[in-house]
Amino acid sequence: MDDKDRQIIRALQKNGRMTNQELAELVNLSPSPCLRRIRNLEARGAILGYAASADAAVYGLPVTVFVRIKLERHNEKDVQHFEARIKALDEVLECHVLTGQTDYQLRVVVADLDSYETFIRNRIHPIGCIASIDTSFVYGTVKKTAVFPPLN
Known part of the structure; x- marks a missing residue:
């Protein structure tokens, strides 16, 4: 390139x-x-596709949540099970594998706090193999871009 x-x-x-x-x-x-x-x-796969960028709040999903998850075990079966289940959840816009204290970070959008509680209780907890869940609610966004920086 x-x-x-x-x-x-x-x-x-x-x-x-x-x-x-x-x-x-x-x-x-x-x-x-x-x-x-x-x-x-x-x-070549450098351009993956074309999409409309939409405002989640206007769409009806004003609450953005970062969810950090630590698995109980890191065996192949549990990792594959967890990742497959996460991929199937529409509320999860992104899922990243991390180094450090937690294993995954999810970016989740929901309508309100009750919807988030329902999401955790009915969609995340049933996955199993989760040791801990840590949640941070976004109350403001300073910068959000999909444009890569230029290379020097």
Whole structure:
């Protein structure tokens, strides 16, 4: 991947709806080479897809929660079971494997505190193999972006 490919990716991350003509002008390419680069980036898996960025609160899910989970055991069966169950939960937008005191961090969105309690009691607890759950509620966001920083 070269700097021109990175420019294309950053531009599309900022505005995935721009036309190929607009993108080509922005990154100083003619339209045909620009489109070839986009298709190549898609084929190589550098561009994973295109999506609309939506406001969770306006959608009806104003509560964002970071949930840190520690497993009881780290055997293959429990890890696979836990990860498969988490992947099936719509409320979980992200799940990251961590180093340190906890094993996973989830980003969860819900409508309210009662919905979060229901989520934990009815969706997380039944998974089993969980040693501890630590919750942090987001009460403000300072920065949120999907645009990668430029490489130096």
